[in-house]
Amino acid sequence: MAKSEINPEDFPSEKDIAQKQPSKATAHKKAAAKQVKDTTAKKAKQVDEEIVDKLLDKNRDLEKQLQAAQDKYLRSQAEIQNIKKHNQQDQAALIKYDGQKLATAILPALDNLQRAISAQEQNQDSNSQSITAGVQMVLKHLQQALAENGIVEIPAAGKKFDPTVHQAVQTVPADDQHPADTIVQVLQAGYQLKDRVIRPSMVVVAQ
Structure with a gap:
């Protein structure tokens, strides 16, 4: 029988095993x-x-x-x-309401002119009549100037009393000619600028 050769790879050494396995x-x-x-x-x-x-x-x-x-x-x-x-x-x-301050300053002058006219009307001589006519003309011009700036007199005489524009300072008994809550007399005219009352009318009212 022949002697077989041994392959080293078939029998690895410990070193080889160590190198191959971690x-x-x-x-x-x-x-x-x-x-x-x-x-x-x-x-x-x-x-x-x-x-x-x-x-x-x-x-x-x-x-x-x-x-x-x-x-x-x-x-x-x-x-x-x-x-x-x-x-x-x-x-x-x-x-x-730009003209309110001017109107407030002018209104007393209007009142005085109206009083002067009323006083002169009681005197009927020719000289007084000419003075009255002159005062009436001045009054008319002032009222026109105010009206052109939206300032007008508040209607009062014979009208129904309206507390928003009238101020009652006196009352009198109502009668056939003046029913209750009707203005009998205007003591001082009131004025308004457009829709704003500058001063109310001072009036006598029937009750």
């Missing part, structure tokens, strides 16, 4: 490295989540601040519009 230390290192990697990834993920949470909180705070700023802006705009509206109304009232 050692326990190497496996342990790999496991430790994997654990460190997993831990690092977990911590990184946790940090990312914390950053996201902080960003979300910051975003909510910014949204609240923005909403508050928008509300404040809208209120400010509303206040500005109200101020403009009030200013426009005030300016319109100033223009509309």
Whole structure:
């Protein structure tokens, strides 16, 4: 029988086996490295989540601040519009009632002219009549000037008493010619500027 040859690969040495199979230390290192990697990834993920949470909180705070700023802006705009509206109304009232101060200053002069006419009418001589005519002309011109500026006498004699434009300073018993709440006599004429009463008429009212 022939002697067979032995193949070394069929019987590897311990060195060859050690080279082909990883050692326990190497496996342990790999496991430790994997654990460190997993831990690092977990911590990184946790940090990312914390950053996201902080960003979300910051975003909510910014949204609240923005909403508050928008509300404040809208209120400010509303206040500005109200101020403009009030200013426009005030300016319109100033223009509309511009002649009130002048009228208030002139009205006593009108009253004196009317009293002078009433006094002169009781004296019938020719000289008095000419004076009365002159005073009447001045009175007419003043009344016309006031009327051209929207200032007119408030109707009173024979009218129904109206507390918004008349002031009752005396009352008399009502009769057939003067029913109750009718103005019997005007003691002092009242005037109004457009729709504003400058002074009410002082009147005697039947009751």
